[in-house]
Amino acid sequence: xxxxxxxxxxxxxxxxxxxxxxxxxxxxxxxxxxxxxxxxxxxxxxxxxxxxxxxxxxxxxxxxxxxxxxxxxxxxxxxxxxxxxxxxxxxxxxxxxxxxxxxxxxxxxxxxxxxxxxxxxxxxxxxxxxxxxxxxxxxxxxxxxxxxxxxxxxxxxxxxxxxxxxxxxxxxxxxxxxxxxxxxxxxxxxxxxxxxxxxxxxxxxxxxxxxxxxxxxxxxxxxxxxxxxxxxxxxxxxxxxxxxxxxxxxxxxxxxxxxxxxxxxxxxxxxxxxxxxxxxxxxxxxxxxxxxxxxxxxxxxxxxxxxxxxxxxxxxxxxxxxxxxxxxxxxxxxxxxxxxxxxxxxxxxxxxxxxxxx
Amino acid sequence: xxxxxxxxxxxxxxxxxxxxxxxxxxxxxxxxxxxxxxxxxxxxxxxxxxxxxxxxxxxxxxxxxxxxxxxxxxxxxxxxxxxxxxxxxxxxxxxxxxxxxxxxxxxxxxxxxxxxxxxxxxxxxxxxxxxxxxxxxxxxxxxxxxxxxxxxxxxxxxxxxxxxxxxxxxxxxxxxxxxxxxxxxxxxxxxxxxxxxxxxxxxxxxxxxxxxxxxxxxxxxxxxxxxxxxxxxxxxxxxxxxxxxxxxxxxxxxxxxxxxxxxxxxxxxxxxxxxxxxxxxxxxxxxxxxxxxxxxxxxxxxxxxxxxxxxxxxxxxxxxxxxxxxxxxxxxxxxxxxxxxxxxxxxxxxxxxxxxxxxxxxxxxxxxxxxxxxxxxxxxxxxxxxxxxxxxxxxxxxxxxxxxxxxxxxxxxxxxxxxxxxxxxxxxxxxxxxxxxxxxxxxxxxxxxxxxxxxxxxxxxxxxxxxxxxxxxxxxxxxxx
Numbered sequence: 001x002x003x004x005x006x007x008x009x010x011x012x013x014x015x016x017x018x019x020x021x022x023x024x025x026x027x028x029x030x031x032x033x034x035x036x037x038x039x040x041x042x043x044x045x046x047x048x049x050x051x052x053x054x055x056x057x058x059x060x061x062x063x064x065x066x067x068x069x070x071x072x073x074x075x076x077x078x079x080x081x082x083x084x085x086x087x088x089x090x091x092x093x094x095x096x097x098x099x100x101x102x103x104x105x106x107x108x109x110x111x112x113x114x115x116x117x118x119x120x121x122x123x124x125x126x127x128x129x130x131x132x133x134x135x136x137x138x139x140x141x142x143x144x145x146x147x148x149x150x151x152x153x154x155x156x157x158x159x160x161x162x163x164x165x166x167x168x169x170x171x172x173x174x175x176x177x178x179x180x181x182x183x184x185x186x187x188x189x190x191x192x193x194x195x196x197x198x199x200x201x202x203x204x205x206x207x208x209x210x211x212x213x214x215x216x217x218x219x220x221x222x223x224x225x226x227x228x229x230x231x232x233x234x235x236x237x238x239x240x241x242x243x244x245x246x247x248x249x250x251x252x253x254x255x256x257x258x259x260x261x262x263x264x265x266x267x268x269x270x271x272x273x274x275x276x277x278x279x280x281x282x283x284x285x286x287x288x289x290x291x292x293x294x295x296x297x298x299x300x301x302x303x304x305x306x307x308x309x310x311x312x313x314x315x316x317x318x319x320x321x322x323x324x325x326x327x328x329x330x331x332x333x334x335x336x337x338x339x340x341x342x343x344x345x346x347x348x349x350x351x352x353x354x355x356x357x358x
Numbered sequence: 359x360x361x362x363x364x365x366x367x368x369x370x371x372x373x374x375x376x377x378x379x380x381x382x383x384x385x386x387x388x389x390x391x392x393x394x395x396x397x398x399x400x401x402x403x404x405x406x407x408x409x410x411x412x413x414x415x416x417x418x419x420x421x422x423x424x425x426x427x428x429x430x431x432x433x434x435x436x437x438x439x440x441x442x443x444x445x446x447x448x449x450x451x452x453x454x455x456x457x458x459x460x461x462x463x464x465x466x467x468x469x470x471x472x473x474x475x476x477x478x479x480x481x482x483x484x485x486x487x488x489x490x491x492x493x494x495x496x497x498x499x500x501x502x503x504x505x506x507x508x509x510x511x512x513x514x515x516x517x518x519x520x521x522x523x524x525x526x527x528x529x530x531x532x533x534x535x536x537x538x539x540x541x542x543x544x545x546x547x548x549x550x551x552x553x554x555x556x557x558x559x560x561x562x563x564x565x566x567x568x569x570x571x572x573x574x575x576x577x578x579x580x581x582x583x584x585x586x587x588x589x590x591x592x593x594x595x596x597x598x599x600x601x602x603x604x605x606x607x608x609x610x611x612x613x614x615x616x617x618x619x620x621x622x623x624x625x626x627x628x629x630x631x632x633x634x635x636x637x638x639x640x641x642x643x644x645x646x647x648x649x650x651x652x653x654x655x656x657x658x659x660x661x662x663x664x665x666x667x668x669x670x671x672x673x674x675x676x677x678x679x680x681x682x683x684x685x686x687x688x689x690x691x692x693x694x695x696x697x698x699x700x701x702x703x704x705x706x707x708x709x710x711x712x713x714x715x716x717x718x719x720x721x722x723x724x725x726x727x728x729x730x731x732x733x734x735x736x737x738x739x740x741x742x743x744x745x746x747x748x749x750x751x752x753x754x755x756x757x758x759x760x761x762x763x764x765x766x767x768x769x770x771x772x773x774x775x776x777x778x779x780x781x782x783x784x785x786x787x788x789x790x791x792x793x794x795x796x797x798x799x800x801x802x803x804x805x806x807x808x809x810x811x812x813x814x815x816x817x818x819x820x821x822x823x824x825x826x827x828x829x830x831x832x833x834x835x836x837x838x839x
Contacts (some may be wrong), residue, residue, distance in 0.1 A: 009549050032410070065703060067600065068704050068734070069704070085521075125552065135796065139792040140792060141792045141795070143793065143796070143797070144771040146703065147770045147773070149733045151506065152772050152777055152785070153774050153777065153789060153793075153797055153815065154553065154556075154557060155552060155555065157799065158549045159552070160394050164548055179599065179604065180602060181602070182602050182603070204642045204764060205573070211667070223641065223645050224652075225648070226645075227645035256721045258543050260543050261542050262461055262541035262547075287544065309540050309541055310542035316647025329546060334536050334547065337550060338547050339482065340803040340804065342548075344802065346802065356547075357546060
């Protein structure tokens with residue numbers, strides 16, 4: 001393998017981002033967008049790479065309107081910096097991705113990483129209300145807006161979410177934000193799947209339920225104090241300190257994979273993992289993360305996940321593992337449609353060539 | 359007499375059956391419009407029964423270059439289902455089966471013609487419900503909801519249609535059939551499903567929808583509160599949310615609406631109030647009790663009075679019947695209405711509503727407001743009588759000015775009704791040429807011949823000349839979106 005040094009660009013404005021893209025595109029160069037670098041191991045091995053485009057200088061809060069519960073930020077701001085801004089008004093964004101801290105908002109949107117709170121709040125996809133993107137031809141395009149409910153024009157937020165920066169480089173985003181919960185309690189047990197079932201069946205639904213390969217279960221409840229206390233007490237589990245979530249969100253092994261299945265099928269797929277495997281899961285969401293050891297273990301589990309309509313995607317792995325196993329698995333049945341969209345936005349394949357499915 | 363060649367109509371009949379193709383002028387008239395103002399006749403209506411028939415009809419349209427417009431119950435408020443260029447209306451209401459309700463996975467698989475409320479009624483047997491609840495839910499279809507990304511009073515807490523659609527089977531303009539997303543999260547590749555929801559029939563016809571169902575909450579509390587003015591009620595709304603409480607629904611009606619609703623439903627709405635709020639919370643009994651007592655305190659601190667909590671399901675139903683039937687009740691004042699659904703940042707509600715009031719006075723048209731206050735989604739109803747000579751241009755002028763006020767306050771053209779035909783000319787108010795060109799790339803990639811629901815969402819150059827003299831981009835210049 002030829003190791004080359006990529007040229008590094010750190011534009012300070014969205015116009016400069018667009019300029020880098022246009023110049024690169026015209027020169028036939030390939031651009032690798034970089035946010036916090038937390039997901040740099042995700043995706044296939046790059047076919048080409050000439051320019052690393054860092055968004056770290058685009059780190060402003062553009063506007064936070066606490067009364068409207070809406071925030072607009074530049075894409076290079078870190079999740080922690082944004083949460084600190086929101087916390088001053090008693091608000092937060094319910095995203096708690098693994099591999100924290102250090103994610104940028106642009107990186108989170110491009111990769112679609114999520115965490116335990118997804119069970120109640122959905123992923124960032126569900127409260128992303130506006131986006132601004134620098135396209136490969138140097139244009140800047142917005143979609144959505146800064147209101148919490150909006151059907152004006154195509155929902156291009158969804159198109160760029162999880163697209164690994166292959167349709168454009170996200171330069172800014174707006175979110176619907178949430179009030180901090182009135183009361184927040186976490187309880188834990190070592191009851192494994194039986195504990196998960198109990199937690200998911202409580203009359204007041206938890207906001208997060210996490211299961212670990214050790215059998216440890218964490219359940220978190222948000223709401224009015226009496227309701228939360230009563231529900232948590234009803235489980236009869238130990239109270240856990242809130243800091244367990246911060247610790248948990250740091251998880252980011254050197255080699256790991258995300259398994260996504262219909263929630264009802266997750267258990268069976270996890271039971272196909274090697275006996276001593278280390279993993280953790282959001283059973284109510286249908287997502288698990290597996291710290292795998294050997295590339296040879298991947299195929300059988302991916303087969304089990306795909307057989308139930310799910311997927312196994314590499315979150316980080318050495319290049320040789322990616323080449324051997326494939327980063328994304330079987331191509332989606334709609335690959336042809338996706339390719340038409342890719343061609344419409346990045347016909348010269350300037351953006352992250354080889355890293356995504358299109 | 360239809361503009362479609364007899365041979366094309368014959369092809370359609372071979373696909374869907376003789377009884378499922380309508381091409382006679384008298385019968386076609388039924389499909390001329392939706393619930394908005396402007397109409398246009400289709401050349402033929404096809405009522406397919408299966409996905410394969412939809413695909414075959416789409417291929418016929420593609421082969422002959424005929425426009426084709428998917429249509430649900432026709433309750434849309436933005437002209438989305440109007441065949442403005444003629445062609446085929448693809449009437450989806452024969453595909454009206456709930457194919458599966460999975461009580462364990464809490465999902466349902468439905469055909470597009472299933473009526474929104476029917477799904478919740480069927481799901482109730484499993485103590486489940488479908489959350490998006492447009493006011494037209496007794497008639498509107500899930501397919502239409504998905505095409506428009508519909509909202510409803512309860513989307514304040516629960517989210518809009520796109521947050522509840524897990525996957526769809528769609529037919530593209532070339533007649534190809536695809537499943538996009540599904541039961542598993544994080545589908546590999548681009549999120550086609552998310553992009554197609556809300557695309558207003560311009561990118562695909564939807565033939566199956568997999569939706570998420572939610573558990574029916576064990577208790578619900580519904581409170582009505584009166585306020586001296588819209589302004590005080592708006593501040594109260596912000597105060598509730600500022601206290602960290604996001605109710606399941608937070609709806610407001612102005613005095614004119616309350617008067618009409620009360621005359622019609624006798625729900626006990628205070629007709630002397632400047633505005634009435636309807637607040638609902640749900641959850642376990644401890645939760646609804648605590649939240650409702652906190653909400654009562656906040657509303658009381660903010661000039662709320664005559665607060666009344668529904669004590670029985672019947673009382674709750676009556677309060678909601680008044681809200682959801684408000685637009686019908688306004689028929690007591692004038693027989694016709696024109697309804698916009700701009701959205702503003704919530705804190706701008708008092709400003710935008712005072713502008714709406716001034717515009718109504720200027721045009722000498724009564725305006726009744728009933729809206730989703732928690733979301734900042736206003737619904738000014740301009741009331742008129744179509745029999746009054748020359749009233750329509752006045753109504754449209756007033757509507758356009760109201761939308762302008764919305765945009766100038768940092769808002770958006772539509773919260774839940776869609777752009778459709780009605781607001782396509784206004785898109786350049788909020789999106790610049792590059793924004794629209796990015797959206798056009800999607801349109802061209804999926805429907806290169808432009809046959810699927812033409813004349814919608816994007817400004818029509820012909821119509822634009824009339825509407826847009828010297829106004830383009832004023833909001834775009836003010837802020838970057």
